[in-house]
Amino acid sequence: MFKYVPIEIPTSSAVKLQKDQLKLFEIAHFNQFSVEELIANRTVFYDEILKHLWHYFKLNEHDATVIAVGGYGRAEMFPLSDLDFLILTAELPSAIFEEKICCFVQFLWDCGFDVGHSVRTLSQCHEEGQKDISIATNLLESRYLCGNIVLFEKLNKLLNQTDFWTLKDFYYAKIAEKEERYQRYNNTGYNLEPDVKFSPGGLRDLHLLYWLALRHTGLKKFAQILQVGMLYPEEYQLLQKSQQFLFKVRFALHLILKRYDNRLLFDRQLKVSEMLGYTGQGNQAVENMMKDFFQTLQSISLLSHILVKYYRKHIISGDEFYIEQNLDQNFKLVNNEIKLINQNCFTEQVESILDLFYHLTVYPESEIHATTLRNLHLRLRNFEGYLSQSAVARQKFLRILAQPKAIKRALVPMHQFGVLDIYLPEWKGIKGLMQFDLFHVYTVDEHTLRVLQKLEDFLDPKYVDAHPLCTMIFPQLSDRTLIYLVALFHDIGKGRNGDHAQLGAKDMAKFAAMHGFDQREIQTMSWLVDKHLLMSITAQRRDIHDPQIVMAFAAEVQNKVRLDYLICLTVADICATNETLWNSWKRSLLATLYHYAHKQFQQGMDHLLDNQEKIKQNRNQALTLLEREYPILSEDDILQLWCSCPDEYFLRNTPKQIAWHTGLRSELDSEFLVKISNRFSLGGTEIFIYCKDQPHLFNKVVTTIGAKQFSVHNAQIITAPDGYVFDTFIITELNGDLVRFDRRRYLEQSLRATLETEKIPCLNLKKDQQLQHFRVKTEVCFLNTEKTEHSEMELFALDKAGLLAQVSRIFTELELNLLNAKITTIGEKAEDFFILTNKLGKALTEAERQELKYRIISEL
Template sequence: MRTATDYLHAQFHSGTRVATLLHLRARFMDAMLGALWDSQEWAGASPALVAVGGYGRGELHPHSDVDILLLLEQDSECCHAPLEQFLTLLWDVGLNIGHSVRTVSECCQKARKDITVLTNLMESRVIRGPEALMAQVREQTGPGRMWPSPDFFRAKLQEQQQRHAKFADTEYNLEPNVKSSPGGLRDLQIIAWIAERHFGADSLESMDTGEFLTVDEREVLLRGRDFMWQVRYALHMIAGREEDRLLFDHQRELASMWGFKDGKKLAVEQFMQTYYRWALALGELNELLIQNFDQVILRAHTLDEVRVLNERFQIRNGYIEALRDDLFSRDPGALLEVFVLAGRHSGIIGVGTPTIRLIRENRHLVDSEFRADPRNRENFLQILRSPYRMTRLLRSMSRYGILGNYLPEFGRIVGQMQHDLFHTYTVDAHTLEVIHYMRRFQKPEFDERFPVSSRVARRLPKIELLYIAGLFHDIGKGRGGDHSELGAVDAERFCLDHGLSQRDSNLVVWLVRNHLTMSAVSQRKDISDPEVIQQFAHHVGDQNRLDYLFTLTVADINGTNPTLWNAWRGSLLRQLYTGTRRALRRGLENPVDKQVWIDETRNAAIDLLEYRGFTVDELEELWREQGEDYFLRERSEDIAWHTEAIAGHYDRDKPLVLIRNSSDSSVANTTQIFIHARSHAQLFSRVCAELEQLDLSVHDARIYNARDGMSLDTFFVLNSDGSSIAVESSRFRHIRDHLSRALADNMNRADPVQRLTPRQMKSFPVPTETSITVDTIKHVSVLEVSSPDRPGLLARIGQILVDFGIELQAAKIQTLGERVEDVFFITDSQQDPITDPELTEAIQREIRRQLDLVAE
């Protein structure tokens, strides 16, 4: 087996067509299975050995499962023993076997219930045994007996739609699946299965080039399949196992295999753009053929429903189509009008296949003269105001090449990779996904998931301004420089060219320039501080800008990576939005007095605690050593919770650990851990290390050092996978007991955290960034650390501060997605800011060295 694999791999490297290698591997497997089959004593029984699935098609990749059906006669008891021996032999020689043992009637029963079983049976070959058994299966599972071609088509179309939805309906995922992503091999198999079920075509090669495909399109289909086969074969070869995902780990090696070299673009980007071009081409052909099949299979015996829209377009069976083949060459403006009409009429499913072909043939007419035409400019704005399917229209325009030609800046980001840990899609796909979320905010079915964004989006006076900002917010990427500033310049030119008022233009430009601001403030600033809220309110200026920016920010985060959005991140933005709205309503000239804020919190806590039997004098004594930051950042309910527990905890040499699910909407979904213990240099590092050992992820931490030598620390945590901790007393008790024991231990240094670094981090070694500045108001130094989240990160930083004799006064910890934006307020041992430039540089250098060393 290994000799055959080595031979085939050598042939791959020498340039042999992968189609040949796949068929050779299948034939080799036929010979091996046949020989093992022939070695058995079947004692007069006549079972059949049948290849099914991809192996049945005669296409076998290096590590794909070898799917076989052991087909039995109804009375087959005598062959059970040799069948078991046969399967044991297959496992002994190390084959990846997927097998089923069934009679003819069992095959038919399962195929009737499960279309996947039926599809496997459609791609079957008898390797050994009587052909008659399989002939019975084919006869009884044919479209005349079950799954007639209309039902088969609907089921396969639904299957494809569900599969595409898992990949956000785009070919442009940064780690696409060469088999299952849109434009991948499964899209071609869907076409082949439908063609076989309805037309009897036994392969893509045998499909007619008249009714469904042009000669050029079939050539693209077959060449694209060969490319995808080649990529999949190489992936299996590199990974040494079945691997269909184009993971970052493998993309560079594939780029080298394809002969790409780093230049203006990285070799890996050149390879991936080649992949995207083929995926897009195959996705287009899949769309054309599915639409053709829909007309022929589902509408075969019905009259066409035709409605004329104007002298240029009509709707046929739900698809808009041009009335003349020379429409676009005679009137190029109709290239946008077709999408205006498609967005204006609710009954239109999409663009008809013949018209799609005409659009592709004439898209070169969208040039500078076309873009300068006032009619075309107005039509483009009308598309953005479409009441129906606006996102799908933009995606179709991008797919057919119209959007990139009309907005050349957008054309430059088509297929552009974003080599980082956070983005899931290329820049253009991300942009359209952002607009997709903007549209979702206006649909009632998403109210529960996005309650605030939905309400805010619906009251925006001109929703198209939000879409324009979405189109341009990342359009400056890949040019060097600040993409927000570059995009703002492009957005301003677009707005002025398209006749927007100066006020609307200014809003769009401001949104593009500031599209990262709200996210940065919510994640990196102390948004419980009224001064931070006041500064942000001054920056925003008015409620209208705040509403647009909030909606753009939420859409941008969701369109970046679906896993980044959670209740925690939503709560931060909601808290910033609500606080800023109050500041704007109060008036920018009337900021909240910090002392008033503190007094209100203290008084509210007193009211709660007096009800529980405390006197004001007792509370003043308990709080005498607390700094003002504690009452500025903590809620009165939490202060009351802390105070009551501290008052009843008499042994201060033993740490007090409290735990509960947070009731604060601003830290929704998290579990709140409060620790009251004697302050010492190792405390923060120890707590962080122990939390990670408990498989908990810190999402916020508030550190307060009281003047009596005690530390009051609050940590907001989730499970390491980002999920909430279930409300179970046993889990809470385990966390509390573990922390209490660990912190009471006399060991000074934290135990090292043992956890594997995520594979993506190894592929993208993003360097740690640090800075140290002095906050003259708070009389502390501010250490900022921006880094991919790494195992033991907080514990390492805490230990480094200890090693340098630095005291941690407070911290703002934000772990969001795979990146941390942490702020530490530090002093020297005399509680003074750190001003020695050599010392500040040494601290930062050590942090960068240790954190980046973890990722290697």
């Protein structure tokens, strides 16, 4: 092992050199020693430095001692850990002593240590520790280094006094810390860029168990805690294994970083996985490591939950029973906690495991007793086979799903405590499975549970404003059990070779048949899993105002029952993928497609929806709005303004938009009309441009929008016979918010200035460093090539600043006309849809399509 070599007259550069050599040693020997040996060696290295410098700066001449605290006190020193210590003095330090301390600490900083130090007397330690739980915890972890050992012993005696944080106060203060920390991470450790230390299930949860045991027993090792009976041997082994894995991940992470951080960001995951010896093609090494990582987090989180609960019941609050009620032959309710009557029921009647979670739904204020949880956890660790193989268990599982709050009260804790692992054979395949992209922020199993929770939210009136359509439809569904099971299976096929939706559909059909669903229900359930992305793709990447698109979508869905299920599943899936994805613009797209498809079913599938009826309806409603809001305009004035508008304009704009545009045009006093508002478009900030068409207009507009840091979601290009354009762009801030007033006015001015010049603006944006770790193959696909009036093109590419401007420049250079565009960003991937014509106003020829495809792929 690498040891510190004391230098008679130490210099900061010499100490720093040894410190750097230690890191090089750790990198070279990372897989030759256990991580515990590396941590212990680094801790001793720091100890020797501090002891040496303590004497060199003559601090030993004063009545004081230096004590390691915090992580250093636990002897858990990682390459980037802070050097936390307390200088404990018998009395307030003299000026000479203070000067020596300053030189001592400054020297450590000069050596490159991140120092966290304090200088206190015994009374100050007592006073500060009583006021601050963090200080109290640090003091409890204290470890003697050198100096007056009697002072250290007095400190320990002081910390054990009854007036210094009672067991109860200490417990509730640490639990409050834990709850605040969990909230910062959305109560899940399954974020795809997790924090090794602070994420739920991370090292802080291990520290919590250590702190509670330390305050209760004074013991500082899990092995010692095992000996006094606070841990079962199986729990101890799992804690040791989990701690070792997280220690190794954190140590490797610190070796590759220059500055302190505990986050496993995407660019770090590959390097850490290589250091830990994971191999595989593409992202396989990362995904395998992260799967182990997330399963470790779940193990720690579960054990922490069980042991903290046990500690509260048996050490903090005792076991006083007031209200007792038998639930069945195996369980009773004691003070709102479900406790075992038959201690062997999980072994003798394995299906009773599901009864436990059924009781949680029946008694919504209840929770599972600590001893019951420990018994369950031990049983599950040795469980063989799957509960779903039992007909009795299958009945009990469906009974749970039919209960109110079935997801929140039963399925979520069933996942938390590992019961889904032993019920569904396929669940283990997605447990802790990450996806190496910027779109998904959770592992597949965590995302699945969040889809289920979002579906259940649609029963809650408080979500009406956010999800008006789904909160109306979901309570009226004929069988919510069906959609819950579909949600459970919609991503179950991920992580396997092949189309995950098709694989999941097969699993769904098999599961549904096994659980007694009839053939019609099985077909619906497997179809929903197979086509769970259909509505999202159609709404966001197709022209939903095209009757043929609506007809094709309705034909695929077949009936309104499926449509109702699909809209709820689609919205829940989007919301549970990434909190930033859902916005009013997406809501409006999906609602429009839903209503068009519903109307198609009502009128029958024999002919397309009649656009003329929609156009007439929009015109009449817009006219009514204008008569009320612009009384100065006569009907003749309005019709005169409308005479140049093609039918397409009235189809693709709402009555509110048409009225707004018309009012603006009636007051037009310049060559260029550019107005931006949040009031009239469905779900985004609308830019309306009315002016004489000009070369490069679309390119100018999207370049200007991109330069001002906005996201474009939709572009609608309509050119009237008189050569004027009615162009509409739907934009948001980069985080999906509507654009605020000052930013709207600023963009208006910029767009007018751009349109008034022939010069095309330059787009100089910083390269997104996060994107450099992702590879997305550029693909160009043409859809419905039999159409003669226009061409439809899909583009898949790495999202980057200026992408839309670059593509629009290519359109311009090839003399292509853009009629419509839908811009969708899926994490690091752009999935954009364009409707184009050539310079003759027709669909692109085969040669023109090939040239466009070649230009885009070669330039992107």
